[in-house]
Every structure is written in structure tokens, then in C-alpha cells.
């Protein structure tokens with residue numbers, strides 16, 4: 001049985017008690033302590049974990065990870081909360097937000113259930129930072145005429161910005177998206193302002209985490225687009241997009257989806273987009289992700305017994321210059337040990353012989369060298385040594401070639 005540690009108190013006129021909400025700031029911002037209560041002028045406060053909250057800032061889970069009373073509200077109470085919120089920010093039946101309501105600051109609000117901002121015309125800057133959306137949230141067909149901020153917000157259920165129009169910047173830093181998020185635009189839209197709706201001018205999503213699907217299809221990114229340090233648990237969808245030259249993606253280790261059948265297609269679209277803007281590094285990364293997804297979504301033979309497997313392990317599909325060199329050193333040590341242990345060659349000479357197979361490959365087939373080795377070893381050992389030395393030369397040449405190709409790819413012009 002869930003234990004509720006919550007009281008609802010009417011403390012009208014009680015100076016000591018005020019909503020304790022403190023805004024979480026960006027790392028480079030300074031916290032300004034204030035004696036004022038939060039932005040909402042609410043008389044009824046709710047006690048959770050020994051602290052008072054207004055209904056808008058009250059969390060739905062307490063410190064013991066138990067549901068608070070707000071977390072157990074039924075649909076009727078959630079609807080009343082939503083009505084109260086729309087009333088206090090001044091959105092009425094005309095679905096317009098002008099910033100002239102009682103409150104124009106939405107920071108830190110915990111929306112306890114489904115919330116619907118569809119078709120709302122946001123005519124003033126909107127700040128949803130530090131908000132928590134517990135249920136599904138809908139911004140479908142909404143218009144943001146000014147800047148919109150969702151920094152540090154959490155979206156627990158699916159979130160929809162489908163066909164949304166963003167006239168200015170969109171800040172989405174440090175967000176946590178636990179289900180799908182949809183920024184798609186449809187070309188079948190019957191809006192008169194189709195061209196404006198398709199465009200996203202600047203978008204900053206750095207440091208956000210996307211656990212579910214993320215869709216950005218058919219958007220034209222006309223300005224700086226920042227996904228640095230983002231984590232994508234499923235491959236993001238950018239079908240039909242036009243990306244800006246100033247687009248930044250996280251390192252490819254932050255793309256965790258490399259085994260689903262759709263991932264291969266989505267990474268291919270991103271690779272082609274990066275090719276269009278001549279971004280060699282990201283193009284290489286998405287090529288590696290594309291190939292890895294193709295390999296891991298195939299059968300056992302393609303997964304582990306294919307050239308693709310060797311290419312990935314040796315040079316991350318041509319994106320790593322150093323990895324082939326490190327593997328080359330490992331092989332050099334391995335073969336040195338073999339010559340020393342199995343052919344009774346002095347250790348220093350074994351290392352020297354091993355290096356020789358790298359810098360002067362296939363010398364064991366050189367007539368002078370063969371004559372010299374033939375005198376030292378019996379026929380069977382001589383043949384085995386030649387085979388192993390040849391194998392080392394082949395592997396070494398392949399690794400050196402992979403390293404040169406990776407460097408060539410990275411610095412290629414045109």
C-alpha cells in the first residue's frame with residue numbers, strides 16, 4: 001500500500017510558509033536568494049518532505065520515491081489543475097498567450113497529467129525551464145512567435161511539437177525525454193504559413209537525453225543546430241530535412257541504437273546530410289553507425305564472420321587513425337613472443353625479426369634471408385616460421401593501410 005506523506009494546509013496570512021520552489025540554474029548562472037515566494041500567488045500550500053509547495057510546483061514523487069497526493073490525483077483534479085494554470089497565465093478560449101496574464105513565467109511547473117497546448121499562439125517569450133510533464137504533452141500546430149525555453153525540463157510521456165512553428169530560437173538544453181518526442185512537419189499541412197512552419201531557425205538541444213524515439217522529419221534547419229553531448233537511445237529520424245552547416249552532433253558513442261532494423265536507414269539519411277554540408281568527421285561517424293547497424297541487425301555470420309566485423313574492430317569503419325596502429329603494436333608483441341617461445345630465438349632477436357616483418361614485409365621469401373634461415377632451422381620449422389612471418393606481414397600491411405586511409409579520409413578535400 002502506498003504511504004502518503006502529505007498534508008494540505010490552509011495557511012492564509014501565515015508569513016513563515018511560502019512555496020519553497022527554487023529555480024535550478026544553468027551551471028554558469030549565479031543563484032540569487034530571494035525572500036519572495038514563487039511566481040504563483042497561491043494561498044493553499046501543500047506539505048511534502050517537510051517543505052511547502054504551491055499546487056503548480058508541488059512534486060508528484062517525494063524523497064522516498066512514493067507518490068504524493070498530487071501524484072495520485074484523478075482526471076477531474078488534473079483537469080482542474082490545467083484550467084487553473086491556463087487561467088493564471090491568461091490563455092482563454094482564443095488560445096492566445098500574450099504574456100499579460102497574472103503570471104508569464106512557467107518555470108518549475110509540474111504538470112501532473114496530460115496537458116494540451118495545441119494551436120496556442122504564444123505571442124510572448126515562453127519559459128518552460130525546469131518543468132516536469134508527467135503525462136502526454138501536446139504542442140501540435142502551436143505557434144511560438146518569440147523565444148521558447150524548455151531547459152532542464154523532463155518529459156515522462158510522449159511529447160508532440162508536430163507542425164509547430166518556431167519564429168525564433170528554441171532552447172532545449174539538459175532535457176530528459178523518457179518517451180517519444182515529435183518535431184516533425186508534414187508537407188500535407190493545409191496551413192497558409194507552410195514555409196514558415198517548416199523552418200527551425202536556431203535550436204539548442206545540447207546535453208539532453210532522449211530515451212525514446214525523436215522525430216525531426218521534413219524540417220529546414222536554417223541556423224545553428226546544436227545536439228552536442230546529447231544521448232540518443234534510439235536513432236533520431238531526420239528524413240527529408242535540410243541541415244545547416246553549423247550543425248553539431250555528439251560523438252557517435254552517444255548514439256546507442258545500433259541493432260534495430262530502422263537505425264541503419266536513419267543513420268544513412270544523416271550521413272547523406274553531413275555529406276551535403278561537407279562535414280567529413282560526422283559523415284564518417286554516421287557511416288560507421290550505419291554499417292554497425294546493418295551488421296548487428298543481420299544474422300550470426302554477418303555479425304561476427306564478415307569483413308564488416310573486421311573493418312569495425314580494426315579501424316571503426318575507417319574513422320580511427322590510432323586504432324590500427326595500436327593493434328599493430330599488439331600483433332608485433334604477440335608475434336615476437338611466438339618467435340621466442342616456439343622457435344627458440346633469443347628474445348632480442350625475436351623482437352628484431354618481428355619488426356622486420358613489418359618494415360620489410362615478406363623478407364623470409366628473400367633468397368638471402370631464406371638461405372640464412374634454412375641453415376638454422378630444420379625444414380618443418382623453417383616452413384612454419386615462413387608461414388607465420390608471412391601472416392604477420394600481411395596483417396601489418398593491412399593495418400598500416402587502414403590507418404593511412406583513415407587519415408586520408410579525415411583530411412580529404414573536395
Ligand SMILES: [Zn+2]
Nearest residue numbers: 019038054057
Ligand atoms: Zn510555487
